[in-house]
Ligand code: RNT
């Protein structure tokens with residue numbers, strides 16, 4: 001048991017036979033079995049947990065509506081790493097490349113601005129499933145399902161900082177119609193893919209500075225949401241989610257759609273609440289919110305992100321916050337009630353690598369949580385033996401988790417360890433670098 005496996009020069013993962021990944025795994029399996037944990041059963045479980053991968057990491061939230069990139073709306077992608085996807089074809093190719101390096105089958109989350117308009121100007125309140133046929137065909141081809149998001153930003157009608165909470169009736173109505181159009185698109189996705197599309201409403205509405213009327217815009221938002229969600233849609237096709245936020249760029253003082261606002265709205269109207277890891281006070285984490293909100297809601301959506309000092313949407317990594325989220329989902333028995341979506345967009349590194357890193361980190365966190373002997377820990381806790389609880393949690397950290405993860409990757413036919421990066425580098429050289437040169 002001295003050596004694991006090596007990475008060859010060409011970078012492909014190369015499980016050498018001394019000892020092979022299987023052998024290392026079987027030793028790990030014994031270690032976990034001693035704690036009553038069945039690693040084989042857990043890998044079967046993990047395989048069934050889809051992560052909704054955000055399309056917007058691939059092109060810095062630019063979309064294909066026009067040539068301009070992300071404009072106003074309280075979010076910002078920073079960095080200028082070459083190779084951003086500029087067309088639906090490029091984005092699909094990049095996403096497929098990323099998914100080839102990620103174990104398991106996942107989902108893909110689109111924003112309304114990723115429509116294919118065939119060169120015609122289509123207003124946001126006029127979009128329909130026909131503008132997403134290319135995406136639906138691609139998803140069917142990949143054997144994956146789609147999720148959806150109306151886009152209430154990067155638009156002249158959002159430039160004033162208000163959309164669904166706008167006092168101007170014309171603006172407000174336009175954005176309500178956009179939301180209605182998007183739910184129909186979600187419904188079409190769901191009908192075709194035979195699993196519901198989660199359509200998530202996030203709006204940037206808020207105020208930069210001292211706000212006198214905090215109530216008025218919230219009343220307007222409530223009315224707009226009621227209109228937007230008025231038409232009943234079969235939950236087998238589409239599930240509506242609403243995303244809360246504490247502050248944004250240009251809305252530092254007041255955000256209309258706050259946590260309390262949307263929690264109330266979701267409970268009252270049976271919507272999914274979307275909890276984004278970057279949308280609370282910087283030291284506040286979403287893990288502890290899950291068990292509370294799921295007492296009052298059937299299902300929730302997560303936007304797993306990594307804020308550094310603010311809602312910066314850094315690439316998700318296997319840190320304590322991520323582990324805590326996964327542990328809560330698993331310990332609470334919430335796997336079926338929590339839709340796990342990712343929300344980060346880093347333009348300063350290779351975007352395919354960003355996707356792969358984030359999704360693999362989320363899966364590692366879930367695997368690590370699933371491998372926990374939770375019932376034993378729970379027993380310690382109920383018996384008041386907090387000493388054993390703490391000691392065991394600490395000991396679990398050095399169990400051969402990596403051996404189980406590597407075996408899972410191998411079994412799923414994706415590169416083991418950092419070998420996937422060599423694949424991405426090759427793709428960068430063959431595909432991404434050429435894009436810049438064509439410009
Ligand atoms: C913004 C929200 C929202 C967006 C995406 C692009 O703060 O987190 O979810 O990041 O819709």
Ligand code: ZN
Pocket residue numbers: 202243276303343
């Ligand atoms: Zn989000």
